[in-house]
Amino acid sequence: MPKKSDYLIDRRQFVGGVVGIVGAIMSAAVGLPLVGYLVSPALEKAEGQEWIPLGTASALEPGVPALFTFSQLRQVGWKRTKINYAVYAIADDTGHVTVFSDDCTHLSCKVHWEPERGAFICPCHDGVFDREGNVVAGPPPRPLDRFEAKVEDGQLMILVEA
Amino acid sequence: MAARVVAWLDERMGLLTIWNTVFDRKVPRVNWWFTLGSASLFLAVMQGATGIFLTVYYVPTPEDAYNSIEYIMNDVAFGWLVRGIHHWGASLMIVIVFLHMLRVFIYGAYKYPREVTWITGVVLLLATLGSGFTGYLLPWNQQSYWATVVGTSIVGTVPVVGDFLVRVLRAGDSLTFLTLSRFFGAHIWILPAILFSMIGVHLYLVIRNGISYVPRRDE
Numbered sequence: 001m002p003k004k005s006d007y008l009i010d011r012r013q014f015v016g017g018v019v020g021i022v023g024a025i026m027s028a029a030v031g032l033p034l035v036g037y038l039v040s041p042a043l044e045k046a047e048g049q050e051w052i053p054l055g056t057a058s059a060l061e062p063g064v065p066a067l068f069t070f071s072q073l074r075q076v077g078w079k080r081t082k083i084n085y086a087v088y089a090i091a092d093d094t095g096h097v098t099v100f101s102d103d104c105t106h107l108s109c110k111v112h113w114e115p116e117r118g119a120f121i122c123p124c125h126d127g128v129f130d131r132e133g134n135v136v137a138g139p140p141p142r143p144l145d146r147f148e149a150k151v152e153d154g155q156l157m158i159l160v161e162a
Numbered sequence: 163m164a165a166r167v168v169a170w171l172d173e174r175m176g177l178l179t180i181w182n183t184v185f186d187r188k189v190p191r192v193n194w195w196f197t198l199g200s201a202s203l204f205l206a207v208m209q210g211a212t213g214i215f216l217t218v219y220y221v222p223t224p225e226d227a228y229n230s231i232e233y234i235m236n237d238v239a240f241g242w243l244v245r246g247i248h249h250w251g252a253s254l255m256i257v258i259v260f261l262h263m264l265r266v267f268i269y270g271a272y273k274y275p276r277e278v279t280w281i282t283g284v285v286l287l288l289a290t291l292g293s294g295f296t297g298y299l300l301p302w303n304q305q306s307y308w309a310t311v312v313g314t315s316i317v318g319t320v321p322v323v324g325d326f327l328v329r330v331l332r333a334g335d336s337l338t339f340l341t342l343s344r345f346f347g348a349h350i351w352i353l354p355a356i357l358f359s360m361i362g363v364h365l366y367l368v369i370r371n372g373i374s375y376v377p378r379r380d381e
C-alpha cells in the first residue's frame with residue numbers, strides 16, 4: 001500500500017476540492033442568469049418619439065403658464081398601460097411657446113404654478129422656479145426641463161418618448 | 163488569513179462545533195440510495211430560490227396570472243430558465259421525495275429510535291404534494307383551472323363535511339380570483355413555512371440519531 005505522503009493531496013482533500021469546484025460552477029450557472037433576470041425590464045428602451053397635441057395655442061395668455069394634461073399608452077411588461085402627464089405651456093409676447101415638464105429637477109415631485117406668487121412651487125422640499133423655469137429657491141440643481149414644442153394649425157404639440 | 167478569520171469567529175460563535183457535528187459525523191458504510199434525502203433537500207432549496215425569483219414578475223390575479231407567466235417565458239432575460247427549473251423541479255422533487263421515503267421503508271429505517279423522523283417525513287411529503295397542487299393552479303390556464311376544479315371536487319367525496327371543505331379550498335362555490343389568491347398564499351407562504359421548518363426538525367433528528375446502517379442478512 002502506498003504511503004499517504006506519496007500523493008500531492010489525500011482523498012479527503014480531493015473530494016473536498018471537487019465538491020467545491022462543481023458547487024461553484026453550478027452556483028454560477030444559476031446565479032449569473034439571475035442578475036439578468038432581475039434587471040431585465042430596465043433594459044427595455046422607449047420605442048421612439050411622437051408628437052402629442054395638447055390643445056389650442058391661441059387660448060394661451062402671454063406670460064401666464066397654462067396647465068395641459070395628456071395621457072399616453074405605453075407597453076409596460078405585458079400590458080399597454082395608460083400613463084398620465086401634466087405640462088405647463090407659457091407664451092411670450094411674440095407668441096413663441098415654451099413647454100415645461102412638471103417634474104421637479106430635484107427629486108421628481110410634481111411642481112405646480114401658484115399665480116399669487118408668480119412661481120412654480122415644489123411642495124416636497126420647497127423648490128421654487130420662476131416663469132422661465134429658472135431655480136429661485138430651494139434644492140433643485142437645474143431649471144425645469146423643456147419639451148420640444150411647435151404650433152401647427154393652431155394646435156400646440158410637443159415631442160415625447162413613445 | 164482565512165484561517166484566522168474562521169478562528170476569530172469560531173472563538174465567539176462555536177461555528178466549528180456545528181460544522182463538525184453536521185458534516186464530520188460518523189456514518190455507517192451505506193449506498194447511493196442514502197443520498198435521496200440530500201437530493202430532496204437540494205431540490206427543496208432550488209424550488210425555494212427559483213420560486214422567490216418568480217414572484218418578482220408573477221401577478222396572482224385572473225387578469226394577469228397567465229400573461230405574467232408568458233412574459234417571464236418570452237420577454238424576461240433567463241425567465242425560461244428560472245421558470246423551467248421551478249416547473250420541472252416540482253415534478254422531480256415529488257419523485258425524489260417519494261423514492262427517499264421508499265428507501266427508508268424498504269430498509270426499515272423508520273423503526274426505533276427514528277419514528278419521529280418518519281412522522282416529520284410524512285408532514286414533508288404532504289407539504290411537497292400540497293405545494294405541487296397549489297402551484298399547478300397559478301398559471302391560470304385551461305389545464306390548471308380544470309385540474310383544480312377536479313382536484314378540489316375530489317375533496318367533496320369526504321362524508322358529511324365534504325361540501326364544506328370544497329368551499330373552504332375554493333373560497334366559495336366556484337373557482338374565482340379568491341381561489342387563486344389563497345392558492346398563491348398557500349404556495350408561497352404557508353406550505354414553504356411548514357416545509358422548511360419541518361426540514362429543520364427532520365435534519366436535526368437525522369444528525370442526532372445518526373443514519374441507520376444497511377440491515378444485515380440475519381436481522
Ligand code: HEM
Nearest residue numbers: 196199200202203263271272279280283284286287373374
Ligand atoms: C422535503 C422532503 C425531505 C427531505 C428534504 C428529507 C431529507 C432527509 C435527509 C437529508 C436524510 C438523511 C439520510 C438519507 O438521505 O437517506 C433523511 C433521512 C430520513 N428521512 Fe427524510 N427527507 C424528506 C422526506 C421524507 C419523507 C417523505 C419520509 C417518510 C415519510 C422521510 C423519512 C426519513 C427517515 C425515517 C430518515 C432516517 C433514515 C435513516 O436514518 O436511515 N423523509 N431525510
Ligand code: FES
Nearest residue numbers: 104106107122127
Ligand atoms: S423634489 Fe422638488 S424640491 Fe425636492
